[in-house]
Amino acid sequence: MFGTSGIRGRFGTDVTTELAGSVGKALVADGAEEVVLGRDPRDSGRPLADALAAGVTAAGGDVIDVGLAATPTVARSVGWQEADVGVSITASHNPAPDNGIKLWTPSGQAYDETARERIAGLVREASFPTPRHDEIGRRRRWDGATERHAQAIADAVEQPSDPPAVIIDVGNGSGGVTAAALRHLGCQVETLNADPDGSFPARPSEPTKANCESLRSVVAATDADLGVAHDGDADRLLAVDETGAFVSGDTLLALFSRWAVSDGRAVAVPVDTSLSVAEVVEAAGGSVRHTRVGDVFVAEVATDPQVAFGGEPSGAWIWPTETLCPDGPFAACVLASRLGEESLSELTATIPSFPIRRESIETGQKAAVVAEVGSQLQTRYDDVTTLDGYRVDVEDAWGLVRASGTQPLVRITAEGTTEAACAELFDSLSALVREATESQ
Numbered sequence: 111m112f113g114t115s116g117i118r119g120r121f122g123t124d125v126t127t128e129l130a131g132s133v134g135k136a137l138v139a140d141g142a143e144e145v146v147l148g149r150d151p152r153d154s155g156r157p158l159a160d161a162l163a164a165g166v167t168a169a170g171g172d173v174i175d176v177g178l179a180a181t182p183t184v185a186r187s188v189g190w191q192e193a194d195v196g197v198s199i200t201a202s203h204n205p206a207p208d209n210g211i212k213l214w215t216p217s218g219q220a221y222d223e224t225a226r227e228r229i230a231g232l233v234r235e236a237s238f239p240t241p242r243h244d245e246i247g248r249r250r251r252w253d254g255a256t257e258r259h260a261q262a263i264a265d266a267v268e269q270p271s272d273p274p275a276v277i278i279d280v281g282n283g284s285g286g287v288t289a290a291a292l293r294h295l296g297c298q299v300e301t302l303n304a305d306p307d308g309s310f311p312a313r314p315s316e317p318t319k320a321n322c323e324s325l326r327s328v329v330a331a332t333d334a335d336l337g338v339a340h341d342g343d344a345d346r347l348l349a350v351d352e353t354g355a356f357v358s359g360d361t362l363l364a365l366f367s368r369w370a371v372s373d374g375r376a377v378a379v380p381v382d383t384s385l386s387v388a389e390v391v392e393a394a395g396g397s398v399r400h401t402r403v404g405d406v407f408v409a410e411v412a413t414d415p416q417v418a419f420g421g422e423p424s425g426a427w428i429w430p431t432e433t434l435c436p437d438g439p440f441a442a443c444v445l446a447s448r449l450g451e452e453s454l455s456e457l458t459a460t461i462p463s464f465p466i467r468r469e470s471i472e473t474g475q476k477a478a479v480v481a482e483v484g485s486q487l488q489t490r491y492d493d494v495t496t497l498d499g500y501r502v503d504v505e506d507a508w509g510l511v512r513a514s515g516t517q518p519l520v521r522i523t524a525e526g527t528t529e530a531a532c533a534e535l536f537d538s539l540s541a542l543v544r545e546a547t548e549s550q
Contacts, residue, residue, distance in 0.1 A: 127160075138169035143171055144173075146188045147184075172248050180340075187258070266432055270446060276292050277334045283343060289304070335453065336352065340438050345437070361386070368393075376416050383400070385462075386464060465528065520547070
């Protein structure tokens with residue numbers, strides 16, 4: 111029922127109002143008395159939120175409804191409201207027909223595997239007690255969550271000496287809080303695709319290089335110092351420099367990591383992270399801890415006080431002293447605060463670059479495909495690790511084959527010290543995955 115990022119799938123089949131209601135009841139059966147609830151702009155979010163709230167209140171719990179809000183706003187609100195759990199109705203960067211349910215603890219950390227299985231077990235059992243009529247819970251609205259989030263970011267981020275001009279591509283999602291936070295920092299802010307619309311008419315929800323063409327063009331044609339883009343629920347952020355060049359997630363991860371480990375601590379990053387991160391972190395006196403792919407796993411490692419920062423090349427960024435939830439708006443403000451004597455293009459030019467290739471192959475049998483490929487890799491290569499999927503390390507390159515935790519995809523990544531080394535390993539892995547896919 112749960113993937114690495116909560117419950118997620120096609121609305122009406124994989125994710126239904128019946129399921130949402132059962133999850134609401136399960137949360138109360140699990141001990142929650144107050145539940146913070148928010149959603150992204152997808153139309154299906156309204157009935158799912160209503161159903162989940164009905165489940166909570168029918169089981170005797172109370173709901174604090176923050177309405178349309180960024181996922182990090184929902185996660186932070188759990189602690190602010192002294193509630194027991196937060197629920198985001200969102201499919202994050204997935205296509206418009208999808209939706210999902212993500213669960214958050216008061217620290218902002220996503221439910222870990224043990225907690226997810228506990229809720230799944232309660233849903234499967236479906237033996238929820240029925241309260242008396244005078245024990246029904248309440249649902250109340252809190253409209254101050256987004257402004258509280260914006261102000262909290264502004265209070266935590268150093269005020270830039272010369273506030274930059276920033277263009278935000280909200281992607282028709284729920285990331286409007288970023289504009290408010292940047293304005294608190296004195297930045298000049300313009301927005302693109304700022305009207306919430308869960309059909310994502312302007313661009314697909316995921317802020318990839320291909321999906322950020324409009325942002326790149328606008329930044330290049332103006333005097334903007336920075337462009338940032340969110341996904342549907344604004345837990346992710348990627349960026350464009352002042353020339354209109356897209357900044358890869360690997361480069362951003364290296365920059366954020368370098369800034370975070372100046373005091374010699376560690377960063378938590380997944381096994382598909384570029385070699386550039388380890389190079390800059392070690393040069394700054396820090397260390398790298400590898401995790402499984404998925405922000406929930408990065409957050410688990412980031413609970414260690416020695417971990418100063420955690421992130422993923424996909425655009426999820428975690429500062430554990432702020433929240434254990436990926437916070438795209440906070441990341442935008444950290445970037446803006448660092449621009450001054452050096453532009454973003456100048457900052458990124460200091461990050462080493464290695465040839466890296468990534469591909470996703472669709473299949474309804476992702477687990478079987480990865481298992482078949484893994485068995486072949488273990489016979490062909492000496493250095494194969496299985497922290498998440500199968501990672502191969504050779505003299506001048508590394509590669510990874512793993513099943514997506516949220517979509518019916520097998521992910522392939524390869525990186526090398528030279529283009530030839532990267533291409534050779536990537537082509538080999540890709541061929542194995544395609545052969546395994548066709549044989550299923």
